Amino acid sequence: EMVDETLHTLLNPIMKMMGRSINRRSKETWLTSTQVNTLFRQGKITEGLWTETIASEGYEDILGRFLYQSEIPYPSIPDLVLYSRYHGDPDNPWSEIQEWFDIPARDWPVWRWLGLQRINTLQAQSLFKRGKIYEPDFYDEIARIGWADYDRDNIKDLAYILPNPMLLVQGGLMQETSDEDIIKHISMGDIHPDYARTYLDAVLTKPASQDIIAYELRKDPSLASLPDRLRKIGIHPDYNTLYKELAYQIPPVADIITMAVREAFTPDIAAKFGQYEDYPPDLEMWAMKKGLSKEWSQRYWAAHWNLPSPLQGFEMLHRGVINVGELNMLLRALDVMPFWRDKLTQIAYRRLTRVDIRRMYKAGVITVVEVYESYLQHGYNPENAKRMTDFTVAWAMPKHASITRSDILTAYKNRMITRTEASDLLADMGEEYYHREFMLKAVDYKKELELTENKIKGIRNLYKRRVYDSDKTTDELSKLDLPAEEISDLMTQWYYEVKAEVPRRWTTAQVLSFIKEGLITKERGIVELGLIGYDTEHIDIYVKSI
Numbered sequence: 205e206m207v208d209e210t211l212h213t214l215l216n217p218i219m220k221m222m223g224r225s226i227n228r229r230s231k232e233t234w235l236t237s238t239q240v241n242t243l244f245r246q247g248k249i250t251e252g253l254w255t256e257t258i259a260s261e262g263y264e265d266i267l268g269r270f271l272y273q274s275e276i277p278y279p280s281i282p283d284l285v286l287y288s289r290y291h292g293d294p295d296n297p298w299s300e301i302q303e304w305f306d307i308p309a310r311d312w313p314v315w316r317w318l319g320l321q322r323i324n325t326l327q328a329q330s331l332f333k334r335g336k337i338y339e340p341d342f343y344d345e346i347a348r349i350g351w352a353d354y355d356r357d358n359i360k361d362l363a364y365i366l367p368n369p370m371l372l373v374q375g376g377l378m379q380e381t382s383d384e385d386i387i388k389h390i391s392m393g394d395i396h397p398d399y400a401r402t403y404l405d406a407v408l409t410k411p412a413s414q415d416i417i418a419y420e421l422r423k424d425p426s427l428a429s430l431p432d433r434l435r436k437i438g439i440h441p442d443y444n445t446l447y448k449e450l451a452y453q454i455p456p457v458a459d460i461i462t463m464a465v466r467e468a469f470t471p472d473i474a475a476k477f478g479q480y481e482d483y484p485p486d487l488e489m490w491a492m493k494k495g496l497s498k499e500w501s502q503r504y505w506a507a508h509w510n511l512p513s514p515l516q517g518f519e520m521l522h523r524g525v526i527n528v529g530e531l532n533m534l535l536r537a538l539d540v541m542p543f544w545r546d547k548l549t550q551i552a553y554r555r556l557t558r559v560d561i562r563r564m565y566k567a568g569v570i571t572v573v574e575v576y577e578s579y580l581q582h583g584y585n586p587e588n589a590k591r592m593t594d595f596t597v598a599w600a601m602p603k604h605a606s607i608t609r610s611d612i613l614t615a616y617k618n619r620m621i622t623r624t625e626a627s628d629l630l631a632d633m634g635e636e637y638y639h640r641e642f643m644l645k646a647v648d649y650k651k652e653l654e655l656t657e658n659k660i661k662g663i664r665n666l667y668k669r670r671v672y673d674s675d676k677t678t679d680e681l682s683k684l685d686l687p688a689e690e691i692s693d694l695m696t697q698w699y700y701e702v703k704a705e706v707p708r709r710w711t712t713a714q715v716l717s718f719i720k721e722g723l724i725t726k727e728r729g730i731v732e733l734g735l736i737g738y739d740t741e742h743i744d745i746y747v748k749s750i
Contacts, residue, residue: 237261237268241275281305285319325349329363369393373407410437417451417495425492427451453495455504465537466507479506511537518552555581558592559628566600591620599629609633609643617647656684660694667698674699709736712746720750 235243235257244254258268279287284304285297292300298312307315323331323345332342339360346359367375369390376386383404390400411419416433423429430451431444439447455463467473474480483505491501512520517534520526526534528549535545556564561578564570570578575596579589595615609630616626623644630640660681667677674695681691710718710732719729726747733743 234260237263237271238275241272244272245276279304281307281315282319285315289319323349325351325359329359332360333363366393369395369403370407373404413437413439413447417447421451421495422493451495452497453500455496455500459504459507463503463507465539466509466511467537468503468506474506479509514538514540514548521549521552558582558625562596562599565596572597595620599632609635613643613647616644617651656686659684660686664694664698668702712736712738716746716750719747 237258240249240254240257243249244251254272255265255268258271259265263271284301287304288297288300297316301307325346328337328342328345328349331337331345332339337345342360343356346356347353351359366372372389372393373386375381376389381389387397387400387404390403391397395403413434416437417427417430420427420430420433427448430448431441434444434447435441454460463469467477467479471480480502483502487501487505488498491498491504496504512534514535517526517531521528521531531549531552532545535548536542540548556578558579561570561575565572565575572593576589576593579592580586584592598611612621612626612629612633615621616623621629626644627640630643631637635643663672663677663680666672667674672680677698678691678695681694686694712733715724715729715732715736718724719726724732730743730747733746738746
């Protein structure tokens with residue numbers, strides 16, 4: 205046998221070569237029936253060639269046709285079972301499939317079962333997780349699917365999805381799990397164990413770049429270690445210079461403007477005002493820790509001083525402590541717009557008092573026009589300034605044409621002049637202090653009395669119109685601090701005034717209409733007609749006419 209096998213192995217290639225050589229010369233090899241059937245179905249050969257080839261294999265025409273049909277593709281039994289479910293009874297497709305394939309009755313249950321859908325492994329796991337089946341049923345199901353008993357516990361474990369590595373890290377940190385266990389969990393979450401430590405380092409939260417810069421400034425204002433720190437949070441080395449430059453702050457625009465108006469950018473002027481004095485050395489150190497250079501901290505110091513107020517500046521100008529130029533520098537430092545500085549300087553000077561205006565006009569120092577302008581400067585409107593001017597001119601006239609005490613008191617009563625001005629005018633006329641006070645108090649009392657009388661008249665009108673009842677009227681009178689006897693007298697007087705008023709009556713037509721509409725009784729109507737003035741005869745006729 206060994207020799208035969210060896211000879212067959214050696215001679216087989218030689219025999220094939222010889223056969224192929226003979227076939228090339230004789231050309232006696234034909235297509236097979238299967239090949240011509242395929243080519244004929246595809247329209248690649250004619251029916252004549254197909255007939256000749258089939259006949260060359262010894263087939264009768266009818267058998268050749270059957271051979272052709274037998275090789276036409278036909279649905280498999282599972283495909284026919286599926287078709288029969290959709291085109292016949294889904295639960296019993298037997299009768300429909302018999303139209304297409306002759307399946308033995310004995311074989312049908314097998315084919316029917318093979319055509320049914322079955323729960324797969326993932327579906328069994330889902331049913332188990334949802335509590336639709338219990339553990340014994342789950343094991344039975346995966347056993348039927350084909351899992352060996354030694355794999356079933358693993359299949360059960362694979363039913364559950366592990367959290368992703370990020371969630372495993374976050375949960376472990378919250379639960380205070382050790383780093384070793386967290387790294388194990390990361391590997392369980394599909395991260396290669398060799399890179400679990402790297403993954404943990406990558407996902408742990410790092411400080412923001414601003415926090416790192418603030419920390420490094422506190423440790424070393426030169427920021428020597430900043431590049432290494434930034435690299436650990438993913439900053440590209442090309443941007444180290446950018447971050448280092450931005451670490452040293454530039455103050456906000458508002459602070460820069462304040463420094464500018466406080467002359468912090470003109471060291472000579474700032475030094476003149478002593479703005480750099482008392483600069484504490486520790487400020488430079490702590491400012492550097494905040495990212496401020498020495499120059500900026502000095503500017504902040506120069507601009508931090510409190511400035512005198514404009515009023516204090518005006519007072520220093522009046523006393524000769526500063527000049528107008530220095531006042532202008534103060535107003536500039538106080539952020540006063542250039543447009544207003546000279547105007548504020550102009551109102552820094554005091555005005556003539558009203559008494560001074562009258563006395564200076566009387567002495568001929570100022571003119572009538574200047575009197576009028578002076579009163580305008582005091583805030584009087586043009587109309588009242590004109591009145592005050594007329595008053596001043598009249599006051600300054602010679603004694604035979606001068607105003608009287610009555611004129612002064614009337615002007616005070618009408619609020620043309622203040623109490624102080626009235627007292628000064630009376631003093632100019634030679635009145636002593638006690639006389640002046642008595643006259644002015646008399647005017648004050650008269651003004652208050654007139655006001656009280658007007659209030660009493662108003663209360664009386666409200667009482668007579670029945671807006672106030674007697675209690676409300678008494679309360680309102682008491683608010684005027686009137687004596688109790690006076691209140692009682694007023695209430696009695698007003699009571700009789702109200703009683704003395706003739707009440708208004710209904711007209712004859714109104715009374716008859718009210719009786720007819722049932723708004724009042726007939727007896728009430730008779731009384732009302734009697735009050736109007738009708739006698740009994742007329743009343744009876746009116747009542748009968750209803």
